[in-house]
Amino acid sequence: MDSHLLALETSSSRCGVAVLSVVQGRLKLCTAAHDAVGEHAERLLPMVDQLLLEAGIVRDQLSAIGFGQGPGGFTGLRVACGVAQGMAYALGLPVVPVGSLLAVAARDGMGSGADRGAIRLIVQDARMGEVYLAAYRPLITPGDSEETSAWEELQAPILLNAGDVAPWLDQHAGSWDGQPSVPIRLVGDALDAYPQLAALASCGTHKVLPGQPLRPDAEAVARLAYRAWQRGEAVPPEQAAPLYVRDKVAYTTLEREHGLGGNPKAQQVAAAGSGRSSPVSICTMTAEHLDEVLKIERAVQSFPWTRGNFSDALQAGYGAWVACRDNIVLGACLAMFAPDAAHLLLIAVSPDAQRQGVGAQLLQQCERAALEHSLKAVLLEVRPSNGKALDFYRHRGFERLGVRKNYYPTGRDEREDAWVLEKKLGHIEANHD
Structure with missing residues (x-):
């Protein structure tokens, strides 16, 4: 046919x-x-x-x-x-x-001769000093034509600072097959935009072959x-839907005045010697995360949310995110978007990941989402006895707005007040591509 x-x-x-x-x-x-x-x-x-x-x-x-x-x-x-x-x-x-x-990898996979079996590390210019990066392995079987017919995705597309590509490669390439001698072919128009990327071919433990600046x-x-x-x-x-790796082009002036900085989706590679295997990433919470989220919630809360609470929040369309490193959930955040303000319902960070900026990243994600909903403020409740939480929020621009009497249970047939905290946010300006 x-x-x-x-x-x-x-x-x-x-x-x-x-x-x-x-x-x-x-x-x-x-x-x-x-x-x-x-x-x-x-x-x-x-x-x-x-x-x-x-x-x-x-x-x-x-x-x-x-x-x-x-x-x-x-x-x-x-x-x-x-x-x-x-x-x-x-x-x-x-x-x-x-x-x-993947289309860039496929273009390079047409008649690449001796390099045909190399892993393709794709780096495309994302502007503002950043690149879109992905990695693919060609799946070649005997009898294949010169054109590679199938590809295995080793790294889904992400956004990185151009200067972070080298340390990112050192951190991740060894997990692809455990053999540094397997060649990696560097391809993409970021090679023209950021000539320093060509230095990857002469440094590090992995064999990196220079490719073409393809689009x-x-x-x-x-x-x-x-x-x-x-x-x-x-x-x-x-x-059908576009794949947006960067959700926002940049923060507005008002957003920066309220503590947001850098590119919203650029993930920084951990500094040398920090002891972290990879950067923390923020992604949307799904039902598959709930087992790990519940463990964290139960470890840090006297009266934790239940699985039913989390499931209801996801089904209701609340803002829900997790912070992960190496596919391990380190923390979670939930927010409800009302007509006048975003209500931060929960931030929970695993005890062994606290004081590492995980909570701050989750809070920033909540604030970004509020701004994207054109909301003017973020509200939350906190126990006045929770000094650590009060310090955390005060240092990030929250101020006491009011008191809700007898809001929290204490487990002693008594109740504890809740302090209502608020942080004013700026308005989003129109983004231009």
């Missing part, structure tokens, strides 16, 4: 379209691209129509639509995803999201999407 797949890739300044056709077992590719910032929305659909005309097919003949889902520029990611969804809805087609960094293109997205579609990995259009 003949098949035709349309692919869109707009995660960088390049606006690309590809049509991959398999007719009577023979593969044919038609591609078009335009390199210009800020023109994706106006150029993409006309390019699609022109390329379909050149390929000799009409929209109704398409079997699926693939798109580069990121990470990359916010506007570009929304354009490709939106066009793919709109066309798929109209034509009754499935959608195939393709990681844009994702529509042809690579088309080839990956076609294989994913054949494997049954397409999704309904309503489930």
Whole structure:
């Protein structure tokens, strides 16, 4: 049966379209691209129509639509995803999201000769001194053509400071196969943006091979999407979504005045000699985290939340995050977003991870979420007898707003008051890509 797949890739300044056709077992590719910032929305659909005309097919003949889902520029990611969804809805087609960094690995995997089996470490320019980074291992079987047909994801896309790539590699590469002699091929347009990355090829314990400053293109997205579609990995259009590694471009001036600094999603690699195996990361809490979260909650609270409490909060859509290091949960945070303020319900940090900044990172995540909901303040209750917690919040800009009488149980048929603390926040300004 003949098949035709349309692919869109707009995660960088390049606006690309590809049509991959398999007719009577023979593969044919038609591609078009335009390199210009800020023109994706106006150029993409006309390019699609022109390329379909050149390929000799009409929209109704398409079997699926693939798109580069990121990470990359916010506007570009929304354009490709939106066009793919709109066309798929109209034509009754499935959608195939393709990681844009994987597309870079796939481009490099086409005819790489002796380096074909190397792990691909992808570094794409994320601007502001940062890179999007991911790692992939080619899965090569005897009889494969020069083009690598399958990839194993060793590191999902993350955001790093460009200067942190070398220590990050030292910390993580050994876990990929335990053999430092296995070559790692460095690929991506960050090699042009940050020339210092080329020094990775001459330092460290791992064999790093210099690669090309490639960007994702529509042809690579088309080839990956076609294989994913054949494997049954397409999704309904309503489930297609861009991959945002950076949720915010930068903090506003008012946000910085209220204690937020740096890039919201940039994770700093631990300083040499700190004894930490990797940086702390903040991610959304899911039901899979609850066993570890409950252990921490029971270790630090006299009257801990129950599993049912946490499950209800997740189902209700509360803000819920965990702090992790090396896939180990170190702490948790819950917040409810009311019309006038964010209510911080809980911050709990494992006893052996306290006084390491974990609680502060969780609090900052709560404040960021409040600002993203256009809320003016964060409120919380704390026992007046909990001097450690009071000091923590006071040092981070919270002030006493009021008292709630007999709010907390004490376990002695008595109750303890709650002090209501508040921190004023600034407004979010519009983000521009």
